[in-house]
Amino acid sequence: MKGIISIQSHVVFGHAGNSSAVFPLQRMGFEVWPIHTVQFSNHTQYSQGWTGQSLKAHQVTDLIDGIDAIGQLDNCQAVLSGYLGSADQAVSLIEVVERVKQSNPRAIYVCDPVMGDPEKGCILAEGVSDYLVDELMPKADVIVPNQFELSRFVKQPINNLNDAVSACQKALSLGPKVVLVKHLHSLSDQQFSMMMADATGCYLVTRPKLEFAKSPVGVGDLISALFTGGLMKGWPPIMAFEHANNASYGVLEATYQCGEWELQTVFAQHQIDLPNSSFAASKVA
Incomplete structure (x- = not known):
């Protein structure tokens, strides 16, 4: 096994950390052996606090x-x-x-x-x-940072597309073979942008930005799990990247339509297998 x-x-x-990552990987057909670094009653953005x-x-x-x-x-x-x-x-x-x-x-x-x-x-x-x-x-082997985390790793600022490409290339030179930047907030206020880089180049994918009253937590954990699952299926990184983007957007869209801020991963689990959206990545470097 x-x-x-x-x-x-x-x-x-709710859905954050392993609570966001385990089920999508299981839905993709994998046995998952979770180890919890912390166990909280709920995620930390609740004004009432949390226990654990x-x-x-x-x-x-x-x-x-x-x-x-x-x-x-x-x-x-x-x-x-x-x-x-x-x-x-x-x-x-x-x-x-x-x-x-x-x-x-x-x-x-x-x-x-x-x-x-x-x-x-x-x-x-x-x-x-x-x-x-x-x-x-x-x-x-693979890192999945957001813009801030990537910038700190490579010790250089990211303010535009060229900066993002340079940062990804620098990250690849420091050890990882694949870099997926799960959110590049400096690229656009109107769209949600992600970038993936490997030995074949740098690729950018964008999707509509959903305006939640409160931003869902655990989206990055979901993206990391989906990308890991794609790689474990033997998909090329670009294919795993596009699937992670499209499937996570499908879960987010369902969450938005439900008027919720906790990810509706179970309700929208069909999006993990066959996402409704098919945003394609473009090579930018």
Whole structure:
């Protein structure tokens, strides 16, 4: 039984972190082995607050020990990581990736480098962002940053399309083989833009921007999961990129039509298989 280890946050109610990533990967046909870095009652943008706790770093590796003990690390196809609750967890994640790759050299590591957004109430523990930039992102096969996270990784500003292309090319030179920028907010106020870069070039895809009263949380986690699933299916990165864009837009559109701000992933699950939209990516470099 082959599977994907997904190491991310988890919310009991709603869809963020593993609660946003696991079901889409399962819908795409994959066994998913989730490990929660934190477990919260709900995501952190609720004005009423939230309850929950962060796992200790050793608890993450303890779970990997158990999977290894039953001989299943050999069957891990990918490690997908998202929100980390502490710098110690980041250190443990390196160990997890190394152990998985030792057991299965064909496994890949997909890093969604969540670095926090105080305006959205997403706060990172001290040291996590530095460890992501210095250790985790260079070791990843695939990174899925937003514009801010990519800019911090390559240490250069992104204000336009040329900057975005240059940043992606710089990121590829630092270790990752594939870069997917899940939101380039500087490119347009009217459209939602994403970029993907690999050895074949840089590709841009745009889609309509939906004006929510409150912005949904967990969209980036959904995009990272969809892209990982596409790559694990053996699709070329450009195909996985277009599918991640179209499927995530389908879920967002259904959420908008329902008048909700929690992603309606289960209700719109058919969009994961056959998205209604077919926005095509164009090569820009």
